[in-house]
Amino acid sequence: MKKLLFLCMVVIGITSCKSDKQKVETLLSDLVEAQTNGDDEKIAAIYPSLNDLGTVIVDAEGAQINFKEADSTYQIVLPSEITFDVKKQTDGNFIITDSHGFVDWNEVWITVFQNTGALDPKMSDMEINQIFNNKEFLDYLIANNPKAKQGNLVVAACVVKRSDDEYSLNIDLRNDSKFNYPHDSYSLEVSVMDEDGNVLKTEKERGREVRSGEIANFYTWFDGNYTDNISSYNIKINLAKKYGTIDLLNNFVEFTGKEWENYNKHEKGADMNAINQ
Structure with missing residues (x-):
């Protein structure tokens, strides 16, 4: 029984005497393991400021652990050129506070x-x-x-025609930007209203590619017994959701x-x- 107690004390002593560098090495191993297992909670504990940002898969083989005397922190340098800034907490544990090249940015x-x-x-x-x-x-x-948010497509012309019970719109869209609009970057929403402004019907048109400075033509028609009540129309250009603010800034x-x-x-x-x- 005494021998077993002695062995336990030795094991505890070895564990408590683990060097800071070894702790940093363990931290890196834990990160690799957490990524392999898809353990987001563990990754968040290792690198608290990371939040939900996407990451690049880390290979710890050949990692170099450097001690920075200036601020008593460690830096992990991987052969892939990813680096981690590591800092010791008041409880003696280490966390990653920053990195270079670890986040998979858009x-x-x-x-x-x-x-x-x-x-x-x-x-x-x-x-x-x-x-x-x-x-x-x-x-x-x-x-x-401002045009980046609104888009640079403008209605250059719209000709209205009536015949029997049909009401049609011949629409020209012009691209005033220096960039091309892909067909999937926008759509048209054309509504017709009565004299009180009530919408009688709305037609949606898929976009067509509009190159810089050029015009795309759309022909939209409405038919039915409601067409006699049409007094006005409204044309709305809807930019695709995937073309968010950043995409618009990038494209236009x-x-x-x-x-x-x-x-x-x-x-x-x-x-x-x-x-x-």
């Missing part, structure tokens, strides 16, 4: 924010995430490029690369005005 978002000058290759994943979540900057981009805006710099000047100026008031 390429369209990366393209837009790079083109505005907001991103550079040296930024960490959490710095990139902070830029992506800067709603004020996104609002600034939209405010300075040419950036100078100075947008981020100008935004910061604008924000600084606004702050100074608030202080002076």
Whole structure:
């Protein structure tokens, strides 16, 4: 019994004497295991600031653990060039606080924010995430490029024809942007109303590709005993849901690369005005 107790004490002693570097190595092993098992809860405990961001699968083989004396933190460097910043907590455990190359970013978002000058290759994943979540900057981009939100398709012409019980619209849509509209990027919603503004019927038309500066023609007709009551029409251009704000900025805006710099000047100026008031 005494021998068994002694062995238990030895095991406990070895465990408690585990070096910080070994703990960091274990942390990396735990991350790999959590990714392999799809254990999101464990990943969140290892890397709390990651939230629900997509990640690149990690291979820990050949990892290098570096100690940074300047701030007493560790850095894990993988052969794939992914890096993790690791910090010791007050309870003695380690967590990942930041990374480079670990998050699988949406390429369209990366393209837009790079083109505005907001991103550079040296930024960490959490710095990139902070830029992506800067709603004020996104609002600034939209405010300075209103057509990106509204789209650059305009109704260039619409000819109305009546014959017997048929009411038809011959519609020309013009693309005023420098970019092409794919057929799946929008649709038309054409409604006819009576003199009181009540909608009598609505027809939906699938989009057609409209190249920059060109026109797409649509022919829509309505027939039935209600056509005599038609007094007006309304044409609505619906941008596809997949073409969200970022997609529109990516497809229909040419950036100078100075947008981020100008935004910061604008924000600084606004702050100074608030202080002076």
